Amino acid sequence: MTRTSIKSYLLENPEAVLVLDGGQGTELENRGIQVANPVWSTIPFINESFWSDPASKDREIVKSMYQAFLKSGAQVLMTVTYQASFKSVSENTRIKTLPQYTELLTKIVSFSRECIGSDKWLVGCIGAWGAHNCSEFTGEYGPEPEKIDFLEYFEPQLSTFNVSDDLDMIGFETIPNFHELKAILSWDTSIISKPFFIGLSVHENGLLRDGTTMEEIGRYIKSLGSNLNPNFFLIGVNCVSFNHSSEMLESLHRELPDFPLIAYPNSGEVYDTVKKVWNPKESHTYTWDDIVKKYKASGVRIIGGCCRTTPSDIEAISEAVHQSRQQ
Numbered sequence: 001m002t003r004t005s006i007k008s009y010l011l012e013n014p015e016a017v018l019v020l021d022g023g024q025g026t027e028l029e030n031r032g033i034q035v036a037n038p039v040w041s042t043i044p045f046i047n048e049s050f051w052s053d054p055a056s057k058d059r060e061i062v063k064s065m066y067q068a069f070l071k072s073g074a075q076v077l078m079t080v081t082y083q084a085s086f087k088s089v090s091e092n093t094r095i096k097t098l099p100q101y102t103e104l105l106t107k108i109v110s111f112s113r114e115c116i117g118s119d120k121w122l123v124g125c126i127g128a129w130g131a132h133n134c135s136e137f138t139g140e141y142g143p144e145p146e147k148i149d150f151l152e153y154f155e156p157q158l159s160t161f162n163v164s165d166d167l168d169m170i171g172f173e174t175i176p177n178f179h180e181l182k183a184i185l186s187w188d189t190s191i192i193s194k195p196f197f198i199g200l201s202v203h204e205n206g207l208l209r210d211g212t213t214m215e216e217i218g219r220y221i222k223s224l225g226s227n228l229n230p231n232f233f234l235i236g237v238n239c240v241s242f243n244h245s246s247e248m249l250e251s252l253h254r255e256l257p258d259f260p261l262i263a264y265p266n267s268g269e270v271y272d273t274v275k276k277v278w279n280p281k282e283s284h285t286y287t288w289d290d291i292v293k294k295y296k297a298s299g300v301r302i303i304g305g306c307c308r309t310t311p312s313d314i315e316a317i318s319e320a321v322h323q324s325r326q327q
């Protein structure tokens with residue numbers, strides 16, 4: 001592998017900020033893929049023709065999405081596997097067995113690597129448990145969330161990503177529930193053997209969707225001390241309101257001043273998980289330039305966009321990151 005490890009790069013270059021890509025689900029939809037289905041943006045890969053038909057239109061669309069994010073300045077890109085847990089895939093597609101599932105994920109990862117080239121970092125995306133039943137924006141995980149077997153849910157996706165040389169990092173996205181966060185943080189290097197980050201799903205009032213404060217989360221992480229999996233090296237927020245995102249990061253940074261943060265907010269539109277539509281946003285209070293400055297002041301080291309952000313947002317982030325580097 002020709003790339004430096006992303007973890008070493010960030011630790012050895014404390015001033016560096018990396019640009020992440022934008023909402024892949026949104027971008028695929030904008031480019032003509034119908035994503036409204038239980039495996040969401042992973043849908044193009046489910047069709048056998050994606051792999052067998054040299055003229056597959058969907059394959060061209062996925063490639064062009066990556067090209068657009070690369071052209072906008074993204075240095076870190078994500079696989080389109082947010083809603084691709086074994087549960088979601090096996091219950092809703094023709095892929096039913098673990099070997100078939102592992103083969104599918106492996107093909108998606110190596111295709112994504114081909115699209116972005118060998119010099120960019122690639123993140124294996126894993127959506128929250130709540131992504132399989134649309135509760136990642138409510139955090140309502142039923143009456144006994146502490147009894148959910150999160151490991152059973154995540155294990156097939158994790159174990160495939162763990163062994164992929166094409167992936168530099170694993171990203172847990174849109175985690176809305178404290179029990180889920182604690183479960184992930186209890187797993188050692190035998191369960192998560194690659195560097196990983198956790199993106200929290202936070203309400204615009206600054207609380208995790210289930211009501212936990214950022215302070216509680218920070219204190220909990222500190223309390224784990226040397227029991228933390230050494231591969232866990234970034235925490236932050238994703239798919240949260242653009243306008244309110246900087247305060248959440250300030251709170252996390254106050255509790256965890258030495259911990260690198262990651263942030264990729266959505267455009268500020270609000271997703272209606274029942275009607276499956278995005279409702280119009282309040283207008284942006286800030287520009288990406290303002291937001292990037294605020295993020296940097298809070299120790300954010302990887303910045304990108306989530307749902308409803310596009311390559312033009314990534315271009316604005318990239319410009320802001322490079323400008324603030326020169327100051």
Ligand SMILES: [Zn+2]
Pocket residue numbers: 023238239266306307
């Ligand atoms: Zn999102």
